[in-house]
Amino acid sequence: MFQEFKFTETLQIPEKMLIQFLMTVHKNYRTNVQYHNFSHASAVTHTLYLLLKFGGLQELINDPFDILVMLVSCICHDIDHRGTNNQFQVSAKTMLSIEASDSTMERHHFNHTINILSLPDHNIFKNLSKEDYKRALNIMENCIISTDLSIYFKNLKSINELGDKYKNGENLDLENNKRNLELLHGIVMTSCDLGSMFKPFEDTRLIAEDVLIESFEQGKKEKELGLQFTSTLVDRASTEKEIPKVQFEFFSNVIEPAALALVKFLPKAQYILEGVQRNKECWRKLMEKKIEYSIGSHSIPL
Numbered sequence: 001m002f003q004e005f006k007f008t009e010t011l012q013i014p015e016k017m018l019i020q021f022l023m024t025v026h027k028n029y030r031t032n033v034q035y036h037n038f039s040h041a042s043a044v045t046h047t048l049y050l051l052l053k054f055g056g057l058q059e060l061i062n063d064p065f066d067i068l069v070m071l072v073s074c075i076c077h078d079i080d081h082r083g084t085n086n087q088f089q090v091s092a093k094t095m096l097s098i099e100a101s102d103s104t105m106e107r108h109h110f111n112h113t114i115n116i117l118s119l120p121d122h123n124i125f126k127n128l129s130k131e132d133y134k135r136a137l138n139i140m141e142n143c144i145i146s147t148d149l150s151i152y153f154k155n156l157k158s159i160n161e162l163g164d165k166y167k168n169g170e171n172l173d174l175e176n177n178k179r180n181l182e183l184l185h186g187i188v189m190t191s192c193d194l195g196s197m198f199k200p201f202e203d204t205r206l207i208a209e210d211v212l213i214e215s216f217e218q219g220k221k222e223k224e225l226g227l228q229f230t231s232t233l234v235d236r237a238s239t240e241k242e243i244p245k246v247q248f249e250f251f252s253n254v255i256e257p258a259a260l261a262l263v264k265f266l267p268k269a270q271y272i273l274e275g276v277q278r279n280k281e282c283w284r285k286l287m288e289k290k291i292e293y294s295i296g297s298h299s300i301p302l
Protein backbone atom coordinates (compact mmCIF):
# COMPACT_ATOMS: atom_id res chain seq x y z
CA MET A 1 0.00 0.00 0.00
CA PHE A 2 2.76 2.41 0.98
CA GLN A 3 4.77 1.47 -2.11
CA GLU A 4 1.85 1.96 -4.44
CA PHE A 5 1.56 5.66 -3.64
CA LYS A 6 5.28 6.10 -4.53
CA PHE A 7 6.12 8.22 -1.48
CA THR A 8 9.82 7.53 -2.05
CA GLU A 9 9.55 9.60 -5.24
CA THR A 10 6.84 12.15 -4.49
CA LEU A 11 7.92 12.99 -0.93
CA GLN A 12 11.60 11.94 -1.12
CA ILE A 13 11.26 9.45 1.72
CA PRO A 14 14.15 6.96 1.59
CA GLU A 15 12.68 3.50 1.06
CA LYS A 16 14.92 1.98 3.72
CA MET A 17 13.65 4.48 6.28
CA LEU A 18 10.00 3.83 5.41
CA ILE A 19 10.53 0.08 5.79
CA GLN A 20 12.43 0.58 9.06
CA PHE A 21 9.62 2.77 10.41
CA LEU A 22 6.91 0.25 9.48
CA MET A 23 8.89 -2.65 10.95
CA THR A 24 9.29 -0.81 14.25
CA VAL A 25 5.57 0.03 14.26
CA HIS A 26 4.84 -3.68 13.76
CA LYS A 27 7.14 -4.58 16.66
CA ASN A 28 5.38 -2.11 18.93
CA TYR A 29 1.98 -3.79 18.68
CA ARG A 30 1.61 -6.36 21.44
CA THR A 31 1.09 -9.94 20.28
CA ASN A 32 -0.73 -11.10 23.43
CA VAL A 33 -3.74 -8.87 22.73
CA GLN A 34 -6.68 -10.63 21.08
CA TYR A 35 -8.04 -7.78 18.95
CA HIS A 36 -6.01 -4.56 19.18
CA ASN A 37 -2.92 -6.08 17.56
CA PHE A 38 -1.06 -5.47 14.30
CA SER A 39 -3.68 -7.44 12.28
CA HIS A 40 -6.28 -4.88 13.32
CA ALA A 41 -3.92 -1.99 12.45
CA SER A 42 -3.26 -3.51 9.00
CA ALA A 43 -6.97 -4.07 8.38
CA VAL A 44 -7.77 -0.45 9.30
CA THR A 45 -5.02 0.79 6.97
CA HIS A 46 -6.32 -1.46 4.21
CA THR A 47 -9.84 -0.07 4.62
CA LEU A 48 -8.40 3.43 4.13
CA TYR A 49 -6.51 2.21 1.05
CA LEU A 50 -9.77 0.83 -0.39
CA LEU A 51 -11.57 4.10 0.36
CA LEU A 52 -8.83 6.01 -1.47
CA LYS A 53 -8.81 3.65 -4.45
CA PHE A 54 -12.46 2.72 -4.83
CA GLY A 55 -14.50 4.78 -2.36
CA GLY A 56 -13.84 8.16 -3.98
CA LEU A 57 -11.71 9.50 -1.10
CA GLN A 58 -8.91 10.47 -3.48
CA GLU A 59 -11.33 12.88 -5.15
CA LEU A 60 -11.38 14.82 -1.84
CA ILE A 61 -7.87 14.15 -0.55
CA ASN A 62 -5.32 13.67 -3.32
CA ASP A 63 -2.11 15.29 -2.10
CA PRO A 64 0.55 12.56 -1.46
CA PHE A 65 1.48 14.30 1.79
CA ASP A 66 -2.10 14.10 3.11
CA ILE A 67 -2.44 10.49 1.97
CA LEU A 68 0.81 9.48 3.71
CA VAL A 69 -0.22 11.15 6.98
CA MET A 70 -3.57 9.34 6.93
CA LEU A 71 -1.99 5.95 6.16
CA VAL A 72 0.54 6.44 8.98
CA SER A 73 -2.28 7.49 11.32
CA CYS A 74 -4.15 4.27 10.51
CA ILE A 75 -1.18 1.93 10.92
CA CYS A 76 -0.20 3.60 14.25
CA HIS A 77 -3.65 4.37 15.67
CA ASP A 78 -3.69 1.54 18.28
CA ILE A 79 0.07 1.09 18.78
CA ASP A 80 1.13 -0.45 22.11
CA HIS A 81 -2.50 -1.22 23.01
CA ARG A 82 -2.69 -3.31 26.18
CA GLY A 83 -6.12 -4.87 25.60
CA THR A 84 -7.78 -2.51 28.05
CA ASN A 85 -9.89 0.55 27.24
CA ASN A 86 -10.04 4.15 28.47
CA GLN A 87 -12.59 3.37 31.21
CA PHE A 88 -10.23 0.74 32.59
CA GLN A 89 -7.27 3.17 32.67
CA VAL A 90 -9.33 5.67 34.67
CA SER A 91 -10.86 3.07 36.98
CA ALA A 92 -7.50 1.37 37.66
CA LYS A 93 -5.76 4.78 37.93
CA THR A 94 -3.02 3.64 35.55
CA MET A 95 -0.01 5.86 34.79
CA LEU A 96 -1.46 6.52 31.35
CA SER A 97 -4.68 7.92 32.83
CA ILE A 98 -2.70 10.15 35.16
CA GLU A 99 -0.88 11.57 32.12
CA ALA A 100 -4.16 12.09 30.21
CA SER A 101 -7.63 11.48 31.60
CA ASP A 102 -9.47 12.11 28.28
CA SER A 103 -8.88 9.83 25.28
CA THR A 104 -6.21 8.18 27.43
CA MET A 105 -5.28 5.33 25.12
CA GLU A 106 -5.51 7.39 21.93
CA ARG A 107 -3.16 10.00 23.45
CA HIS A 108 -0.76 7.17 24.27
CA HIS A 109 -0.95 5.78 20.69
CA PHE A 110 -0.13 9.24 19.32
CA ASN A 111 2.72 9.86 21.80
CA HIS A 112 4.14 6.41 21.13
CA THR A 113 4.13 7.15 17.39
CA ILE A 114 6.05 10.38 18.01
CA ASN A 115 8.60 8.41 20.04
CA ILE A 116 9.12 6.02 17.12
CA LEU A 117 9.51 8.93 14.69
CA SER A 118 12.20 10.31 17.01
CA LEU A 119 14.36 7.17 16.78
CA PRO A 120 17.45 7.36 14.55
CA ASP A 121 16.61 6.61 10.87
CA HIS A 122 12.86 6.52 11.56
CA ASN A 123 11.71 10.05 10.86
CA ILE A 124 9.89 9.57 7.58
CA PHE A 125 8.74 13.21 7.75
CA LYS A 126 12.34 14.46 7.94
CA ASN A 127 12.40 16.03 4.50
CA LEU A 128 9.26 18.07 5.04
CA SER A 129 9.49 21.81 5.61
CA LYS A 130 9.12 22.92 9.24
CA GLU A 131 5.60 24.10 8.48
CA ASP A 132 4.56 20.84 6.77
CA TYR A 133 6.13 18.81 9.58
CA LYS A 134 4.00 20.64 12.12
CA ARG A 135 0.95 20.16 9.93
CA ALA A 136 1.66 16.42 9.60
CA LEU A 137 1.79 15.99 13.37
CA ASN A 138 -1.40 18.04 13.86
CA ILE A 139 -3.30 15.94 11.32
CA MET A 140 -1.95 12.73 12.79
CA GLU A 141 -2.91 13.77 16.30
CA ASN A 142 -6.46 14.62 15.21
CA CYS A 143 -6.77 11.38 13.20
CA ILE A 144 -5.56 9.14 16.03
CA ILE A 145 -7.54 10.91 18.78
CA SER A 146 -10.67 10.76 16.62
CA THR A 147 -10.63 6.93 16.85
CA ASP A 148 -11.90 7.44 20.42
CA LEU A 149 -15.60 6.66 19.97
CA SER A 150 -16.56 9.36 22.48
CA ILE A 151 -15.07 11.94 20.09
CA TYR A 152 -17.07 10.40 17.23
CA PHE A 153 -20.30 10.74 19.24
CA LYS A 154 -19.43 14.32 20.14
CA ASN A 155 -18.81 15.24 16.48
CA LEU A 156 -21.45 13.14 14.73
CA LYS A 157 -24.05 15.93 14.48
CA SER A 158 -21.50 18.36 12.98
CA ILE A 159 -20.23 15.64 10.61
CA ASN A 160 -23.77 14.97 9.38
CA GLU A 161 -24.50 18.68 8.94
CA LEU A 162 -21.31 19.13 6.93
CA GLY A 163 -22.08 15.99 4.89
CA ASP A 164 -25.54 17.34 4.04
CA LYS A 165 -24.06 20.67 2.91
CA TYR A 166 -21.52 18.84 0.75
CA LYS A 167 -24.28 16.72 -0.79
CA ASN A 168 -26.10 19.95 -1.65
CA GLY A 169 -23.10 21.18 -3.60
CA GLU A 170 -21.27 23.27 -0.98
CA ASN A 171 -17.47 23.32 -1.27
CA LEU A 172 -15.67 21.77 1.72
CA ASP A 173 -12.67 24.10 1.19
CA LEU A 174 -10.42 21.53 2.85
CA GLU A 175 -7.24 23.53 2.19
CA ASN A 176 -8.34 26.49 4.29
CA ASN A 177 -11.10 25.19 6.54
CA LYS A 178 -9.31 23.26 9.28
CA ARG A 179 -12.51 22.27 11.09
CA ASN A 180 -14.03 20.74 7.95
CA LEU A 181 -10.85 18.75 7.34
CA GLU A 182 -10.84 17.53 10.94
CA LEU A 183 -14.46 16.38 10.69
CA LEU A 184 -13.80 14.58 7.41
CA HIS A 185 -10.67 12.92 8.81
CA GLY A 186 -12.68 11.94 11.89
CA ILE A 187 -15.46 10.13 10.05
CA VAL A 188 -12.97 8.44 7.71
CA MET A 189 -10.86 7.20 10.64
CA THR A 190 -13.92 5.94 12.56
CA SER A 191 -15.18 4.14 9.46
CA CYS A 192 -11.79 2.51 8.88
CA ASP A 193 -11.52 1.53 12.55
CA LEU A 194 -14.95 -0.13 12.33
CA GLY A 195 -14.08 -1.52 8.87
CA SER A 196 -14.36 -5.17 9.88
CA MET A 197 -18.08 -4.64 10.29
CA PHE A 198 -18.90 -4.52 6.58
CA LYS A 199 -17.01 -7.69 5.68
CA PRO A 200 -18.79 -10.99 4.89
CA PHE A 201 -20.85 -11.88 7.97
CA GLU A 202 -18.74 -14.85 9.02
CA ASP A 203 -15.60 -12.64 9.14
CA THR A 204 -17.45 -9.90 10.98
CA ARG A 205 -18.82 -12.41 13.50
CA LEU A 206 -15.38 -13.86 14.27
CA ILE A 207 -13.84 -10.39 14.66
CA ALA A 208 -16.69 -9.39 17.00
CA GLU A 209 -15.78 -12.45 19.06
CA ASP A 210 -12.14 -11.27 19.23
CA VAL A 211 -13.29 -7.84 20.47
CA LEU A 212 -15.37 -9.46 23.19
CA ILE A 213 -12.70 -11.99 24.21
CA GLU A 214 -10.40 -9.00 24.79
CA SER A 215 -13.15 -7.22 26.69
CA PHE A 216 -13.78 -10.27 28.93
CA GLU A 217 -10.02 -10.41 29.66
CA GLN A 218 -10.32 -6.81 30.84
CA GLY A 219 -13.24 -7.90 33.04
CA LYS A 220 -11.02 -10.57 34.60
CA LYS A 221 -8.36 -7.94 35.38
CA GLU A 222 -10.99 -5.65 36.90
CA LYS A 223 -12.11 -8.50 39.14
CA GLU A 224 -8.53 -9.31 40.16
CA LEU A 225 -7.95 -5.66 41.04
CA GLY A 226 -11.15 -5.54 43.07
CA LEU A 227 -12.72 -2.91 40.79
CA GLN A 228 -16.35 -2.55 39.78
CA PHE A 229 -16.99 -3.69 36.19
CA THR A 230 -16.55 -0.64 33.95
CA SER A 231 -19.31 -1.95 31.64
CA THR A 232 -21.55 -4.98 31.28
CA LEU A 233 -19.54 -5.81 28.15
CA VAL A 234 -16.56 -6.93 30.25
CA ASP A 235 -18.70 -9.43 32.16
CA ARG A 236 -18.57 -12.74 30.30
CA ALA A 237 -21.26 -14.35 32.45
CA SER A 238 -23.96 -11.88 31.45
CA THR A 239 -22.80 -10.84 27.96
CA GLU A 240 -21.72 -13.97 26.09
CA LYS A 241 -25.22 -15.46 25.62
CA GLU A 242 -26.49 -12.04 24.52
CA ILE A 243 -23.85 -11.38 21.85
CA PRO A 244 -26.35 -11.12 18.93
CA LYS A 245 -28.35 -8.50 20.85
CA VAL A 246 -25.19 -6.64 21.92
CA GLN A 247 -23.97 -6.62 18.32
CA PHE A 248 -27.35 -5.61 16.87
CA GLU A 249 -27.42 -2.63 19.25
CA PHE A 250 -23.80 -1.72 18.44
CA PHE A 251 -24.62 -1.80 14.73
CA SER A 252 -27.77 0.30 15.24
CA ASN A 253 -26.23 2.90 17.55
CA VAL A 254 -22.64 3.18 16.37
CA ILE A 255 -21.75 1.47 13.10
CA GLU A 256 -24.73 2.22 10.88
CA PRO A 257 -24.80 5.95 11.81
CA ALA A 258 -21.08 6.14 10.94
CA ALA A 259 -21.62 4.46 7.56
CA LEU A 260 -24.62 6.74 6.81
CA ALA A 261 -22.49 9.81 7.59
CA LEU A 262 -19.55 8.53 5.52
CA VAL A 263 -21.55 8.04 2.31
CA LYS A 264 -22.69 11.67 2.44
CA PHE A 265 -19.07 12.57 1.64
CA LEU A 266 -18.24 9.44 -0.33
CA PRO A 267 -21.24 8.18 -2.33
CA LYS A 268 -18.93 5.64 -3.98
CA ALA A 269 -18.45 4.02 -0.54
CA GLN A 270 -22.03 2.75 -0.66
CA TYR A 271 -20.57 -0.79 -0.46
CA ILE A 272 -19.66 -0.05 3.17
CA LEU A 273 -23.20 1.00 4.10
CA GLU A 274 -24.67 -2.02 2.29
CA GLY A 275 -22.29 -4.43 4.08
CA VAL A 276 -23.07 -2.86 7.44
CA GLN A 277 -26.83 -3.08 6.90
CA ARG A 278 -26.58 -6.68 5.70
CA ASN A 279 -24.58 -7.68 8.80
CA LYS A 280 -26.93 -5.78 11.09
CA GLU A 281 -29.80 -7.86 9.67
CA CYS A 282 -27.79 -11.07 10.26
CA TRP A 283 -27.35 -10.14 13.93
CA ARG A 284 -31.06 -9.27 14.13
CA LYS A 285 -32.00 -12.71 12.80
CA LEU A 286 -29.70 -14.39 15.34
CA MET A 287 -31.14 -12.22 18.09
CA GLU A 288 -34.72 -13.10 17.12
CA LYS A 289 -33.89 -16.80 17.13
CA LYS A 290 -33.05 -16.35 20.82
CA ILE A 291 -30.21 -18.87 20.61
CA GLU A 292 -27.77 -19.07 23.50
CA TYR A 293 -24.68 -17.73 21.79
CA SER A 294 -21.32 -19.09 22.78
CA ILE A 295 -17.92 -17.92 21.56
CA GLY A 296 -16.07 -20.45 19.41
CA SER A 297 -19.27 -22.00 18.08
CA HIS A 298 -18.74 -22.46 14.34
CA SER A 299 -22.20 -23.46 13.21
CA ILE A 300 -24.40 -20.47 13.76
CA PRO A 301 -27.66 -21.06 11.87
CA LEU A 302 -28.94 -17.97 10.09
Ligand SMILES: [Zn+2]
Binding pocket: 040, 044, 077, 078, 147, 193
Ligand atom coordinates in the same frame (compact mmCIF):
# COMPACT_ATOMS: atom_id res chain seq x y z
ZN1 LIG B 1 -8.58 0.52 16.33
